[in-house]
Amino acid sequence: MSGPLLSVADLAVEFRTRDGIVQVLDHISLDVAKGETVGIVGESGSGKSVLAFTVMGVLDAAGRITEGRIDFAGLETLKASEREMRDVRGREMSMIFQSPRTALNPIRKVGHQIEDVLRRHEAISKSEATRRAVQALKSVRIPDPERRYHAYPSELSGGMCQRVMIAMALACKPFLLIADEPTTGLDVTTQAVIMELIRALGRNSQMATILITHDLGLAGEYCDRIAVMHAGQIVEYAPTGALLERPAHPYTAKLIAATPTRRSELDSLSSVPGNLPDLRRELPPCRFSGRCERHAPICDTPPLPAIAMGGEHVVHCRRPL
Numbered sequence: 001m002s003g004p005l006l007s008v009a010d011l012a013v014e015f016r017t018r019d020g021i022v023q024v025l026d027h028i029s030l031d032v033a034k035g036e037t038v039g040i041v042g043e044s045g046s047g048k049s050v051l052a053f054t055v056m057g058v059l060d061a062a063g064r065i066t067e068g069r070i071d072f073a074g075l076e077t078l079k080a081s082e083r084e085m086r087d088v089r090g091r092e093m094s095m096i097f098q099s100p101r102t103a104l105n106p107i108r109k110v111g112h113q114i115e116d117v118l119r120r121h122e123a124i125s126k127s128e129a130t131r132r133a134v135q136a137l138k139s140v141r142i143p144d145p146e147r148r149y150h151a152y153p154s155e156l157s158g159g160m161c162q163r164v165m166i167a168m169a170l171a172c173k174p175f176l177l178i179a180d181e182p183t184t185g186l187d188v189t190t191q192a193v194i195m196e197l198i199r200a201l202g203r204n205s206q207m208a209t210i211l212i213t214h215d216l217g218l219a220g221e222y223c224d225r226i227a228v229m230h231a232g233q234i235v236e237y238a239p240t241g242a243l244l245e246r247p248a249h250p251y252t253a254k255l256i257a258a259t260p261t262r263r264s265e266l267d268s269l270s271s272v273p274g275n276l277p278d279l280r281r282e283l284p285p286c287r288f289s290g291r292c293e294r295h296a297p298i299c300d301t302p303p304l305p306a307i308a309m310g311g312e313h314v315v316h317c318r319r320p321l
Contacts, residue, residue, distance in 0.1 A: 004033050005072070005073055006030075006032040006071070007032075007071045007072075008028055008029060009070075010028075010069065011029070011067070011069070012025055012066045013064065015060070021280070022279045023279050024050050027067065027233075028047075028068070028234055032210060034175070034208055035202055035203065036224050036225070037198075037224050038210050039218075039223035039240070040052075040213075041213055041215070041227070041228055041229070042228060042229035042255075045231075046276070047231070047232040047233075048180075049098065049180055050063070051229075052180055052212055054070070055072075055210075056089060056093065057082075057088075057089065065078060072088070072092075073175060075088065090117050091172045092175045093176040094176070094178070095178040095180065096178070096180060098181045098184060098212075100161035100164065100165040101158065104153040104164065105153075106153050106154060109149065109151065110137075110148065110149065110153060110156070110164045111130070111133045111148075112133075113164075114133040114136050114137070114167060114171055115130060115133045117171050117172060118172065132171065134146055136170065136171045137167050139167065139197065140164075140166050140193075140194065140197065142167070159186045159187070162182070163194070166197075166198075170197075173207070175206075176210070177201075177202075177209045178210045179198060181214075182211070191218075195218070195222050211223055217259050219240070223240050225238065225239050228243070228255065230276075231276050231277055231283075232279065232287065235288060235316050236249040236252045236315045236317075237312075237313075238309070238314065239311065239313065242310075243313070248313065248315035248317065248320040249288075249320060249321070250293065250317070250321065251272070251288045251292075254272040255272065257269065258270055258271055258272060273291050274290060274291035275291075285299070285301070298319070299319065307320055
C-alpha cells in the first residue's frame with residue numbers, strides 16, 4: 001500500500017442538541033503514515049476526542065458527518081458497513097479511551113476482557129488467549145499479572161485501569177493506535193514507561209499512533225508531527241521541531257507560552273486569553289478571532305486560507321506570525 005495509512009480529508013461533523021446544531025468539526029484534514037506518531041493538541045472542548053471517535057466509527061448517535069472522507073489502509077470507512085468496521089476495530093485500529101473506568105466492563109474480569117478482544121479477531125484457543133492476556137498485562141508493567149488477570153475494574157486503581165486499557169488496545173498489535181490522553185491518572189514514572197512502550201511498538205511493528213493530549217510538552221517529546229486544534233479547526237500542522245521552534249499561528253504560540261518546561265519559572269508562563277467560542281452560533285472563518293490579539297477585518301473574510309510555511313508546515317491564518 002502506498003500513501004498514508006490514514007487520510008482524513010475535509011471532515012465536518014455536527015451534533016444535534018436541545019439548543020440547536022453544534023458545528024463540532026470544521027473541515028478537518030489530516031494524514032498519518034505507518035510508524036509515525038502524530039499529536040493532536042488543544043484545550044478541552046476543541047474537538048480532539050470527537051475526531052478520534054469519528055475515525056474509529058463510534059461517533060455518538062447525536063453526531064452527524066456532513067462532509068468529508070476517511071481512508072484507512074485502503075478502506076473508505078465512512079462508506080463501510082458496521083460489520084466491516086467491527087472487523088477493523090480492535091484488530092487493525094484500536095483506541096485507548098480517556099476514561100478507563102467507563103470503558104471497562106465493571107462486571108467482567110479484566111483478563112477476560114483482553115481475551116475477548118483477542119478471540120474476536122484471532123482464531124486461538126482459550127489457553128493461548130489467557131497466556132497472551134497475562135503477557136499483555138505484564139507488558140504494561142502491571143505487578144503480579146497472573147493475579148491481576150482475575151481482578152475486576154473496581155478492585156484496581158484508576159492508574160491500573162488505564163494500564164489495562166492500554167494492554168487491551170495493544171493486544172492485537174494494531175496498525176493504528178489512537179491514544180486519547182493515555183497517561184491520565186498515572187504518575188510521572190509510569191507515564192514515561194507507557195509512552196516508551198507505545199513508541200517502541202510503533203518502531204518495531206510500524207504501528208502508526210495518534211496521541212491526543214492537552215499537554216504540548218508530552219506531544220513535543222513523543223510525536224513526529226503535531227496538529228493544533230482550536231474549536232473544531234486544525235489551525236496549524238507541522239513537524240514537531242518546526243512547530244515548537246517557529247509557531248506560525250497565534251494560538252499555537254499562546255499554548256507554547258503556557259506550557260511549563262524544565263527551565264521555565266512559574267512567573268514566565270502565560271495563559272491563553274478568553275474562552276472557546278459558542279459553537280452553536282454562526283462563527284467567523286477563523287474561530288480563534290475573538291481571542292486573538294492580531295485580529296483584523298481581513299480575518300473575517302472567508303475562506304480561511306492554508307498557508308505553506310515551508311516543508312510540511314501549514315498554518316490556517318490570515319495573519320500568521
